[in-house]
Amino acid sequence: MTLKRRAFLQRLAGALAALGISESGLALMSDRYQQALAQPTRRKLALLIGINQYPESVCDCSPAHGAALNGCLTDVELQQELLTHRFGFQPNDILVLTDQAATRQNIEDAFMDHLVNQAQPGDVVVVHISGLGSQVHLSNENRLVSSVVPVDGLLPSAEAPVIHDVLEDTLRLLLQAVSTEQVATVLDLGFMPVGRTIHGNLRIRSRPNAPSGQISAAELAVQERLRSQVARLPQVQHSPESFPGLVLSATSGNHIAVEGQWNGFSAGLFTYALTQRLWSTTPATTLRVVFNQVIGTVKQIAGLEQQPALSGQKAQRQGLTSSYFSPIAMPNADGVIRSVEDDKVQLWLGGVPATVLDNYGASLLTLVASEGIAVPPLLQVRSREGLIGKARLLSGEGSSLMAGQLVREVVRVLPRNVGLTVALDASLERIERVDAISAFAPIARVTPVIAGEQPADVLFGRALPAQTLTASLSPQTLVSPVPTAAETPEPAPQPGSYGLFSLGRDAIPNTLIPEAEAVKTAVNRVTPQLKTLLALKLLRLTVNSGSSSLGVRATLEMLAPEERLILQQETSRAPGKPPTNKVTSLLIEEAVSTLPVGSQLQYRLLNYSNQPVYFLLLGLDSNGSVFAIHPSDASSLAPDNHALIAPGDTVIVPPVSAADWLVQGPPGLAETYLVFSRQPFEQTEQALQAERPSAEVHRMMAVLNPLDVVQALLQDLHQASSGSLASSEVPADSYRLDVNDWATLSFVYQVVAA
Template sequence: MKRRRFLHRIGSILAVLGVTEAEWLTLGNRYYQALAQPSPRKLALLIGINQYPHIPALSGCLTDVELQRELLIHRFGFQGSDILTLTEEQASREFIEAAFLDHLSKQAKPSDVVVFHFSGYGSRAKLETSPDTIQNALVPANGSNKSQDEKIVNYILEETLLLLLRSLPTNQVTAVLDTSYYAPSTVLGLKIRALQESEAKLAAEELDLLKQLKTQKLPSTPIVLAATSESKQSAREGLFSGFSAGLFTYALTQYLWEFTPASTIQVAFSYVENSLSKLGSKQQPGDLENLSPKRRALNSPPSLVGKGAGGLGFASSFPDSIIGAEGVVSAIEEDGKTVHLWLAGLPPQVLLYYGVNSRFSLATTEQLVLRSRTGLTAKAQISKIDSTTPPQVGQLVQEAVRVLPRNINLTIALDTGLERIERVDATSAFAGFSHVSTVVAGEKPADYIFAKLQEIPSRYGLFSLGGELIPNTSGEVGEAVKLTVQRLAPKLSTLLAAKLWRLTENQGSSRLALKATLEIISDISPRVVMQRETIRTFKTETSIKKSAPTPIVPIGSRMQYRVENHSDRPVYLILLGLNNNHTAIAFYSWETPQEPNTADTKPLLKEVVIAPGETLTLPQTNAASEWVISGPAFFYEQQLIVSTAPFSETLAAFKAANYSTAEQGPIGLLLNSLDVAQDLLQDLHNASALKTEMNVTAADSYIFDVNSWASFSFSFQVI
């Protein structure tokens, strides 16, 4: 933006405030006076910056703003006119702070709801007044003034922002910061939203503003949700199907679409962190009131964040009658038969494969049939053309039928740090697997990254999208690319199997009334680690509020699942997962052979069924069938899947593997994970009563009816 235009624009904003630039910096009490409103207002200031001068561009910050805007309007009842967005060059330090004062401080009153969102780079800066103090800071669009004075940066200190938030005359203030402040020297995988620590000085205006804010009365106790909770974690953004977005923003908004907001932030973070893990990032979100000591040491004083703010502030106005949704009707074409949908409520890992002919239901019980999808938007048609209750813009839609393709591959991104000949060899080697495809890292969505080990460049390995080495995937020193890839064959099948069973997740949309609890067994009473339930089948969510943000399980713990069937039908259960070695595991229900002394030692398996109204504990609590967590310290992931029909083909796949009697443990290794996962999807397809009514070729697609299956995801950290 040219300087003349900039001065004109900032002058216009200050004119609206009715002050000169000098008066603006004094922050008099008049800025806290609220405008008279007939009813409480809901105000939001959303900021997203992809393009920075002199700095590598980000990709997902504008999508973050769109995700937040659609969420606030369609789920929380915000008026579009009360949401101010600043993007790209508009989001300068001066504009952001002026907009905060004009749009939020000047208008808010004690009963109002206020949301502030920032997506962009973060960094760390030293204060001139205290050279030994390093503070976190947000980087506005004009954060780096290289064209003027390279020694001056236009950062907004995190401390300044927290003081601005506290200056608002309402306690219903929520800020979402999808940024981070630690930038490692080398980055593998997803882009990070952090710049190297700056040696430059902060702009004098920023320091003056901070000084003035410290003299003001600060009545508010805001909730500040951060994308990371550890000082050396980085906020990452992902590349999805047709769009990029901040992983934290996407996971948080998706949770708020599908679920009624929990009573505590910690419960929300339990789900968000689970979603982040599936997206390949181990970043752990947090609220600034409950940071780790290391992270807090790099923040402003703890007193800047209000105590006792346990819930999501903007969730206080959530309509009680709305339980959850996967999307909303965003537009209707002139013919009245075709509607446009915004589908930010679908689980991110599912959206990529969400197929044509999937169905959504409206509150009127009418159904919409998906005809095409691009990124987060889709077109659908009313299933009954003669419907007397046509859809309306703003109507929420809930998943009814999920259609997924059968030809799903594992996608490996080849790191750009590989030499050309290394990429050629890797492409050729991966092409030898029928279920694996390759892309160039950063160009298309992927599941994992093939790259060199940073500490030993002569070794290759498979990494998560967050840059974490997958256990047991690194080659030997000096080993050729092709040899390393060929030895990955078993691991690739396991990772694809996990990808397939993750696509069944539907806790938000399932219509089977089920509840599952993961517990640590103790001599006194079981301790709840995580709890999941199909939220659209229960009138209350008291049990769902028992999850910790980062479930921790010590090595040596005795574990069990408690599964409650609240439906009116018997249900069948399968438990699959990846253990802390990233090896496939499954729960087995062993049946004692009729002739114990027979020479045939092949174990017998049986279906796990739960009668209506009954509760099943698995494994059964006795010494012979205990499930004990062993090392190493890493993440554990399990998918608990329930169906109204038997898992006949899945059980047949189990039986086809050559298990010995020594492997008859309750939670054991899954030898043929890909076969089991494919047969699992087929069983869920067979359980759907709708497949004969739909114009879908069964040979090309799986069809899942939300009335016939439920799938819960459990992830925890072993220490």
């Protein structure tokens, strides 16, 4: 892609870049980011940079399939669609630099011409950069600095020792030279050199090694000119060593940033999670909770290796006035109409969660704004390629359809034959991969692939020795398996033992053993865990806090060792407004909600709809075990013994008197899913009753058949939505879930040692 302005090619403006990004509240960060974009101002300017096509002489590796990265252009597209259709940026005010256009000179010129020379006090400026980051050793100063790697950032050599990257000091000065304090910078890249480009089944966004070189005299002169320009800004006060506004970074410190792969597209985990959540938020949404969900989404895939963070001069500012961050009412959505031809409609679906989009069937969407339309059009997705869906007009007035209109999910259609894809780790020898493929073949609904080549859900590989990537980055976080109990750590696995890992190579509990074994033996041993992981995948496909019209709210509270609010979620498209929540400000502002082992928890569930709703709680603890919790008090039970919340009522799960939900070890991530429906969970209850003693009908219980339970849950939700669409319009081998009839809220938190 070429620059839009010829002047960029003649203008010199210093811009090297990087970031020392501290760990702070991503929830707080997201609040400021959302509000800074949504507030009414005279102008909103954006500079979006994405680079996939790095030559080997720049990226210090052999690019796979011709590209060092695969998802950076998708990141730019995600951000551009969000800014244009959600936050009202004018297309002419968004400048995009990708691949060969993203040279260091062009980046510097773009900053100067598009942002520095145009932005006025009070304007909003957004800068997004996706690509490779790096650490660079300044040989003449004997120190390390961070940098953003432009497409022409040639590695320094003995003959040509000059550094061609965009260095941290220059990037900070370029941002400080912009005449507004309302600057949001999104950086989906990392800086830590880890000696490789693939981590598990994820691609690392940093140079594998730290080059050594020197800053040129010309670069130092550019920095000095920028300092003089910043000093002359009359209305903007910048701290000399801080980035202005907010810096939203995919990672921080000695951690990695990665991109993921889905069917038909790749994207930065951070960018997709961030932009997708911003599509569904409203001014009334508790944004701290929303962005805790963002970081939870990242960690569900990358594990603890990626640590999104916030820095910048405004990062810790409290009590911002409404005139500064006053959001405007903007419709939330799941996608945008790209084109219309007769009854064929092309949709951009970047507002749908990536895991759901990967399994999107013949789902139904309608227009966000359908006032004045007698019969609102109903669109059915017929096929999908990447983020683009091809739909047909199923019913309603097709004449009202036009490009640029926002669409929302109405009925989610999911295939019944969703399977689990297992990536075979790159560290396996060829004969090990052959044996693994043969061993996985007879397991129903499980498909093996080679890591790094195709999308996957889980990784199969060998236990790594103590000198692992994680150990080298953070002594507190080990790639070797976590102990099965906080008090009795399991023996360290031998390098010859096999097990299951997250895509970011965090060990999945109870899948590694201390003895060496054959590949086939290991695959047979972990088959029960594969069924649990498939159940978890299916459960995640029901999460719809952004699209559900069922008015519910859930708040996670800690009762001991101290009382505090941890997380809160509510549906964003329910009719009317939820009751004013006076305790939201008490929610913790941590980047990841952490709970010590032994904490006593409860959920406070509110039904603010005009009809009763049934509910169910399923969870996965940090030991990899699935559990269910039912209310113990008869007041929350319907006559048929199903858990029920009346309109306007609140239910505590479990009740304070029960005191039986204590966080168990080991340290790791835990997930909880609150599922609400207008109809009782009859088949789910039957599946749970099959293994539950009658005396413990309403207590916390282990779920030993999670796949059966989750499949029964999907069937219950399907039955609850049976009146929403003629059966002839949906494939027989699909579940159809109406957003008016169900809601699933997901909570992710980190368990730590007490």
